[in-house]
Amino acid sequence: MKMNVLLLAALLALSGCSFAGSSGKSVPTASPDGQEPKFDIKLGKYDPPVDLYTVGSVNPNLIFKKGESLEHNVHTIWAENRLGIRIRYLWTISGTSETYANKLRLELAKGNMPDVVTTRDADIIQELIDSGQFMEVGSLFERYASDTWKKAVAEDSSVWNAFMRNGSKYAIPIMDYEYNSDPLLWIRQDWLDKLHMTAPRTLEELEKVMDAFVNRDPDGNGAKDTYGLSVAFRNGPNTWMGDSSWIFGAFGTVPEQWNRMSDGTLQYGSVQPGAEQAVSLMKHWVQQGYLSGDSAWLDEEGAANLFVSGKAGIIAGPYWMRGWPLSSLTDADPEARIRAVAIPSGPDGTVMRRGTLPVNGAILINKKMKHPEIFFTYQNYLFDYYATSTGEFANGLAEGYDWALVDGKPTINPSALPLGGIRVASYTLTFDGARIPSEVVKEIPVDIAPVLLAQKEASRKEQFTGPPTKTMKSSGELLKKLEQKSFQKMIFADSGIGEFNEFVEKWQVYGGLAETSEINAWDRSRK
Numbered sequence: 001m002k003m004n005v006l007l008l009a010a011l012l013a014l015s016g017c018s019f020a021g022s023s024g025k026s027v028p029t030a031s032p033d034g035q036e037p038k039f040d041i042k043l044g045k046y047d048p049p050v051d052l053y054t055v056g057s058v059n060p061n062l063i064f065k066k067g068e069s070l071e072h073n074v075h076t077i078w079a080e081n082r083l084g085i086r087i088r089y090l091w092t093i094s095g096t097s098e099t100y101a102n103k104l105r106l107e108l109a110k111g112n113m114p115d116v117v118t119t120r121d122a123d124i125i126q127e128l129i130d131s132g133q134f135m136e137v138g139s140l141f142e143r144y145a146s147d148t149w150k151k152a153v154a155e156d157s158s159v160w161n162a163f164m165r166n167g168s169k170y171a172i173p174i175m176d177y178e179y180n181s182d183p184l185l186w187i188r189q190d191w192l193d194k195l196h197m198t199a200p201r202t203l204e205e206l207e208k209v210m211d212a213f214v215n216r217d218p219d220g221n222g223a224k225d226t227y228g229l230s231v232a233f234r235n236g237p238n239t240w241m242g243d244s245s246w247i248f249g250a251f252g253t254v255p256e257q258w259n260r261m262s263d264g265t266l267q268y269g270s271v272q273p274g275a276e277q278a279v280s281l282m283k284h285w286v287q288q289g290y291l292s293g294d295s296a297w298l299d300e301e302g303a304a305n306l307f308v309s310g311k312a313g314i315i316a317g318p319y320w321m322r323g324w325p326l327s328s329l330t331d332a333d334p335e336a337r338i339r340a341v342a343i344p345s346g347p348d349g350t351v352m353r354r355g356t357l358p359v360n361g362a363i364l365i366n367k368k369m370k371h372p373e374i375f376f377t378y379q380n381y382l383f384d385y386y387a388t389s390t391g392e393f394a395n396g397l398a399e400g401y402d403w404a405l406v407d408g409k410p411t412i413n414p415s416a417l418p419l420g421g422i423r424v425a426s427y428t429l430t431f432d433g434a435r436i437p438s439e440v441v442k443e444i445p446v447d448i449a450p451v452l453l454a455q456k457e458a459s460r461k462e463q464f465t466g467p468p469t470k471t472m473k474s475s476g477e478l479l480k481k482l483e484q485k486s487f488q489k490m491i492f493a494d495s496g497i498g499e500f501n502e503f504v505e506k507w508q509v510y511g512g513l514a515e516t517s518e519i520n521a522w523d524r525s526r527k
Contacts, residue, residue: 037371039084046084052374053114054429055107056092057100063422065401074398075427085378087429090114097121108133115369118174118429120361122162126468129163129170134364135372138169144376149383152436159359161465171362174430177440181240181356182459183316184452186326189339191218191313199341203250203281206314206344210290213313228290230312232303233491236484237278238354241317242303246343248278249352249458256483257354258464258519266463266519270483271507276500282491296492301325310336316343319448340448342455355459358437363430375429382434386425389442397424397433469518475511482506 040047056070064073069092076087090112093103101124107113113133119125128134141150152175153159163171187199192209195216200206210228212218219226232242238256239245248255251274258266269275285291292298292306307315308329315321322338329336345351363379365372386393395410396403401422403412414420425433444452468476486503489495 037374039377043084045082046374046377049080049084049086050371050374051086051088052116052378053088053090054116054118055090055104055114057097058092058094059096062426063419065418065422070427073424073427074401075424078398079378083377083381085374104128113366113368115366115372116375116429117364117366118361118431120174120431125163125171125362125364128364129165129467133367134170135367135369136168136170137172137363137365140365140372140376141169141172144373144380146376146380146384148388148436149380149434152383152387152434155437156358158465159357162467163362164467171364173359174361174363174432175435175437176356176358176360176432177435177443178358178437179319179356179440179444179452179456179459180358180360181318181354182452182456183243183246183318183353184343184448184455185341186307186315186317186321187339187341188213188218188313189337190335193337194218194220199339200344201342202345203247203347207285207290210285210314211288214289218313219310225311227292227306227312228314229285230298230303230306230315231291231295232298232300233295233488234297234299234302237487239300240356241300241315241321242298243316243354244282245354246316246352247282248275249354249460250344250346250350251275251277252346252350252352253278254352254354254460257460257462259460260463266516266523268507268512268516270487271504271512276497279487279490279500280497283497286492293492296488308332319444319452322445322448340451342451343458351455351458352460353455353458355461357461357465358435361431379430379434382428382430383436387434387436387439397428398422464519464522466519466522469515469522471511471514471518475515479507479511479515482510 035048037046037050038048039045058070062070068074071089071092079085079087091103091107093100097120101119101121104117104119104124105127108128108131111133117128117134119128141153153173159173159175160169163169163173191213192199195212195218197209197212200209213226213228215224217224217226230242231237231244232239233244236256237244237248238254245254245256248269253259253269253272253274255270255275255278257269259269261267282291286293286295292312295303298306303315304317304321304325306312308325310329310333319340322340326338330338343351343353363375365375385391386397396412399405400418401424402417403410404416405411406413406416412421425431441449482503486495486499490497490499490503
């Protein structure tokens with residue numbers, strides 16, 4: 001542990017970490033003068049103001065007005081003025097989610113945690129829970145959470161499962177919208193029109209479209225320099241943008257997750273017979289030039305960039321991709337037309353795709369926090385008004401940031417907003433403000449909703465929602481690496497498809513069979 005902490009310290013010294021407030025071993029109290037927090041019901045706020053300590057990650061996508069930062073911005077000012085809650089950051093760190101997770105590990109080893117920690121990293125959430133430094137939150141949630149927040153969580157009670165220990169809850173799920181990362185196909189309609197083709201409904205039709213996108217010069221530049229489909233395979237086939245889970249789904253399985261089988265058991269999707277068929281098909285597509293060989297190393301944004309740069313005609317991803325990042329294509333090329341179409345069916349008519357649970361991270365509350373109700377006051381307000389788009393948040397979180405008045409009417413048109421619009425929800429402690437899963441229907445554009453929701457039965461959610469099993473903790477990383485390297489070699493390199501059976505055998509021996517047994521034991525215990 002000592003060596004790990006020293007290594008993390010060296011890495012973080014290079015990553016731009018800033019400290020605000022205390023850097024010692026104890027977190028300051030909510031009221032610096034030692035008084036008990038006093039919530040004035042008439043004012044609807046704490047008077048005098050109280051402090052809520054947290055930590056934060058400044059990722060590359062965060063945008064601030066000049067003079068603002070994660071520590072001081074329109075939202076932190078609002079929280080103090082409206083609720084009497086001063087959001088204080090012990091530290092913030094610039095970089096990726098991995099950088100933030102490593103910083104959390106370093107401070108966790110020191111026992112230097114703030115009042116509240118929020119993160120989307122599934123692994124670090126488990127480490128934080130198992131550290132013993134955070135409260136049981138089930139009773140707090142029942143006591144302090146508003147009805148709106150409780151109803152949102154109750155829409156899918158499985159969101160608690162990963163945060164349970166011996167029947168108790170140690171983290172509060174950060175709720176997300178339903179179908180928020182369930183893929184559909186985004187296709188260049190202008191290319192289809194030019195080539196006198198229609199959107200594909202089956203894999204067979206998809207191959208014909210991809211062949212035309214590769215061989216019939218859809219961009220009209222006289223060069224054979226386009227691909228049919230862009231996928232992100234660096235992080236595996238089951239991912240939020242540049243997804244390829246639907247290709248496996250056409251053969252009856254969803255990879256990288258535990259699926260409910262016809263016999264009622266839970267089985268791992270990547271080792272099923274349908275996965276071998278999907279891997280074989282994708283290899284064929286690489287050989288035909290329909291997929292770029294570089295897809296093996298492309299992450300989600302890399303796959304999107306291939307599409308946005310006009311070098312690929314199809315990409316799979318969520319309903320909101322048209323706003324970002326695909327709008328970059330139409331901004332650069334006004335003649336480009338992008339259309340959302342349904343996931344194509346497999347040889348026997350099967351359609352499956354990854355389905356996403358309505359949870360995107362967790363909230364953990366330090367055992368040393370004397371007044372956890374302060375955090376609930378903050379989050380309750382966001383659920384009661386922002387999640388429901390009522391009251392002062394009917395149009396957005398902050399006028400002049402994520403919405404504006406034009407001719408007396410509210411608008412979210414980027415042309416009317418500074419920097420094209422500033423996502424204030426990213427400044428909130430839970431990254432998105434507050435979301436009610438079923439409210440997604442208000443977010444999906446009217447032309448996309450029928451496409452996405454017509455195939456809602458095709459969405460297959462992860463069925464193992466519990467905490468990591470014994471074998472997952474000891475062998476999970478090894479199994480992930482085995483799968484990723486095996487699939488990359490079979491699809492993008494010289495390994496033959498015949499090696500799929502060898503991969504399955506290794507997976508079973510290295511811990512897959514033990515995981516299967518443990519996960520089904522967990523599943524039976526819940527019935």
